[in-house]
Structure formats: structure tokens, C-alpha cells
Amino acid sequence: MATCDHTIHGAHHHFGWDRSIPPVAAVAPGDSVEFECVDASGGQLDAESTLAAIAELDFDRINPVTGPIFIDGAEPGDAVKVTFENFTPTSSGTMGTAKGFGWTANIPGFGLLADQFPDPALNIWIYDAADFTPALYGPGGRVPLKPFAGTVGLALAEEGLHSVVPPRRVGGNMDIRDLTAGTTLYLPVEVAGGLFSIGDTHAAQGDGEVCGTAIESPMNVALTLDLIKDAGLKTPRYTTPGPVTRHLDEKGYEVTTGVGTDLFEGARAAVAQMVDLLSAQTGMAAVEAYMLCSVCGDLRISEIVDQPNWIVSFYFPRLVLD
């Protein structure tokens, strides 16, 4: 990776979206930028953290994003074009730079099955920082890694501070696991300069991020920011340069379904049944199976037209436990 035109240090992060936050840099369309991204806990968790740290989490420091960046010439109606170039894990504590670190937690009150998993749980992942070698899951399994940034967005037109938790039409905490190196993302601009920020880097995640967390892992992200004038874009869109699931799909999938009139309840049913299936097959505790589903299993809508019942399917890649 060649040196980027700009480096934005991790100290330049903010909590939530607010168009009044002053930009930390201005860039020209086509410039490359390297962002140091703090992990989603804002540094409250590290490779030595234990379960007690989940209970002590300060939610005011959750999900910092690095930025914002003013893109010269960006005006409402344009789109910012983001090309992801490279993800580099940063080290944690005493582990040294050769290793990457990540955490996955069940945080009480958060996640698709929060009612079924009221107790906190934590798994620490250590992986090879050079090549993102598949990470061992303590309770069993080996998860292929494919890093991306969970939160990528621009400032909203509406004034005031907006929570970082929900994604919106300008992007934000989208948690789209295919925003990996080589992918191009388009975001609609609502304020002058766009005011781009990024964070919440993940070493791996499944579609849905069902337990609410991925493999949360601090990384530097190198990307190029460009501008499409008068793009007429309503919500984010993206282009992947190649396959998106080949790191997972080689041995096929175990799949559970939810059948009914509501897609959200269908997703809950499909995931709950996969948790039961994995627990029965491996002896893993249910909450461990749930967290494993979050980092590598995928929610898909199999059909959405056979009234009044839709089918949501949850795909768990068999190679993880093979």
C-alpha cells in the first residue's frame, strides 16, 4: 500500500453525527486518506479484557468514528464515492504488532434475541495481523476473516446531535459486511463538504450481525474519497469487484428458516433455531452459538411474495465447525 495523501489520527474521533462538528481535514476529490479507527468500545476493551468489562461499559463512549473530513466541492445532491483500499489491524496491550485483536460480546438489552440472552458474554479473538488468518473461536470453530468498517457515513442535513447507533440515508452504522477492500460505496451528500467519518472496524461479521456485535477490532483503513456531482442517490449503494462469500461457502451451509407474515419475527425464529441446532450438534452453550452466528452466519430473505407468509433463512457456513 502506497502512502496515502492524508492520515487522520485516531484522536480525531467523535460520538454521534452532527453537522456542526468542525472538519479535521479538507481533501480534494480523488485523494487517498488513511484513518486510524478506534474499536467500537472506544478502547474500553482490549485483548486482556474479561467478562466484567461488559458490565462496566460506558455507553457514552460507544462507537466513535474518526473524522469528519470535508470533501472539496461536495454539495447536497452529490454523492461521495468511497473506494476501500486496505485494512490494517492495530495492536492491543502487550500483544505486539504481529497479532490483531477483536472482541465479540452479548450486551444485555442489545441484539436480535436480546430477550432470550439477558446475560453478558464476551469472547476475545487473536489473529494474525499480516494475513487475517482464520480466527479460533474459544468454544469451538474457526472463522475466516474479511475486514471492513461497520460505520461509514456523512453528516445529516438536520441540525443537532444524532445517535451513532442507527444507520440513515447518508450511511452511518450500516454494518454491511461486504464493504471490504476493493468495494466502492456511494453515499448521498446532504451538507457542504459531505463531512465523512468512519469507524467500528470489524475483522468479520455475518449478514445481520445478529447478536449486535461482530469481531470488533481496531484497524487503520486506507480509502479514496471521490465525488459524483448530481448523483440523485437516495440511500447508500455499493459495487463489489468480485465474490463476497467464497471465504465462507466452500463446504456449504446449514440453514434454518422462519416462516410467517413478519420478516423481523421470521429472522428471530430462523436465528433461534440455528442456535438450537448448533448447540445440539456441538455442545456449545447457546449464547456462544448465538455470538458465533453473529460473526459468520447470514440472514437472507428467501421469498417475499407468497402472501401472506415470507421466509427468512439463516445460513451458517459449515466450514467454520468442520
Added chain:
Amino acid sequence: MATCDHTIHGAHHHFGWDRSIPPVAAVAPGDSVEFECVDASGGQLDAESTLAAIAELDFDRINPVTGPIFIDGAEPGDAVKVTFENFTPTSSGTMGTAKGFGWTANIPGFGLLADQFPDPALNIWIYDAADFTPALYGPGGRVPLKPFAGTVGLALAEEGLHSVVPPRRVGGNMDIRDLTAGTTLYLPVEVAGGLFSIGDTHAAQGDGEVCGTAIESPMNVALTLDLIKDAGLKTPRYTTPGPVTRHLDEKGYEVTTGVGTDLFEGARAAVAQMVDLLSAQTGMAAVEAYMLCSVCGDLRISEIVDQPNWIVSFYFPRLVLD
């Protein structure tokens, strides 16, 4: 493909699910069965059909299923294990046996964007029956084929006739595009013998089947029926022996998103924006883009935990138009 233990002729089809329909055959667990499946129009459409045929469709003859089959020893609480072995297209009209035929239609009042596409539309596909060579789409594009049966199910415990349209906990019109050769499907048994039927064969479909139809194509299906006693299964589940999207993914995807509090509306927004994008990129009429999305594009739930906004993404495989 070796000869199956049983052959069920296409004349043995029924409309809707009803536990009182007498079985057309009884099989032992482990038996192989070949089913002749009529297409979803019940033979009302063929390779020479024109748009006028959509207006004249008799909906009482829609979606016939071949069966039912009594599986010896099957009792409520068991699961029927279905292993799909082979799909063989049947010929239509004067086309000869070397060619397979399929149809995709926009049927007024049916489909995810029915409000936006009120007029009927029809595309006839002709493909190589021997190897399912990618099918040309008249308005532009080439769609890789991967045949499966859209409707696979058992009889419901509740007496009376139940519409074939919605899938239910015993399966039915699931339209799960990964129920292809080699895949194993498990269905919960609710009546003695299970009463298995199958139909609605598709040469290709995307996750969601967004316009309401796939490449609807008459085929013979060879499969094995087996029995798992006391399976404790709530809804269908399945196991794929290998990758599920490699026929589509080589050149990556164009992806649009829907962001909001409702997954159904998110899916509608994502598909509508893909229709706009494909129309703009290719000059294809919107309804043609919509039908093309239905046969090869995929609805995925990117995140379902960042309250209150979820993201549904629609993945269109770039190799189709490349």
C-alpha cells in the same frame, strides 16, 4: 441418474394442500422417487405463449403439485428428509427435448412492487436442457441457471383445503432457491404418512423472488425420501453440500439498500432502486429490469440490530450484464 424406485406422473397433481387428498403412492423410507412436475401455470403457458396469455390465466389452475406420497411410518413429530438428486427439463410444444423452456411474468397485483408495476409482462426463456446453459434474457443479459423446486411440502394437521400460495411450517411454496441438486431438506410431519408433494420447478431464481415469478419451467425431479423419527423440528431446515452462489458471484455485485424501521419497506426500497439503476445503466424498461432482478438478484438483511433502523440490501450479480 439411476432409475428411481417410483415414478409419479404429472397427471397426479393437486391444487392446494388438504390432508384428505388420497395418496397416489406409498413409499418406504430411503426410496427414490421421480416426480413429473407441471409448471406453475399448470400448463397454461408454453414456449409459444404471448403477453395475452397472462391476462387469460385461470388462477384456479396455478401452482399444481405432484403427489401426495405416503411415507411409511411417518408420524406427527417426525421429519421427512428430502435429498434432491436431479432436475430434468421437460419439453414444450414443438421445441423438442434438447431445449428447456421457462417463463417469467409480471402478474398484475402480485409481487413485491405490485403497486409500481400494474401492467402484465412476459418473457419466454429457451435454454439447453442437457446442461442448463445460461439463458439469454431478451431485453439484455445472460442468466446462469440452477434448477430447484419452488414448492415442496407436506399436508397440514388442520383439516380442509389450504391455499398453495403461502408457505407454512410444513413447507409448501417456500421458493427457496438453494433447494438444488445435492441439498437435503427436512420438513416437520403433522399427519400420518406426511403426504409429500412437489411442484413449481424453477430453472433459476434470486433470493426473494421479487417480481413474484422465477424462470418457471416444467421439470422432472428425482429425489430420495427418508424419515427422521422424533425430530423436534419446528419449521423447514436444509443443508447445502457446497457453495450456493458461485454460478453468479464471479464478477461481484451491484448493491442497493433500503434503510428504515421496517424490513418489508426496506426490501421494497432496495429493489426499486436497483430497478432504477439497471434501467439507467442498460436502457432496459423498468418492468424488464424488475423481472430480471427476480430471477437472479438476492435480498439480504445486512443488519437487524442497530435500532431503530435495519438495512436490507439487494445484490444484483454483475456477470449477468457483463
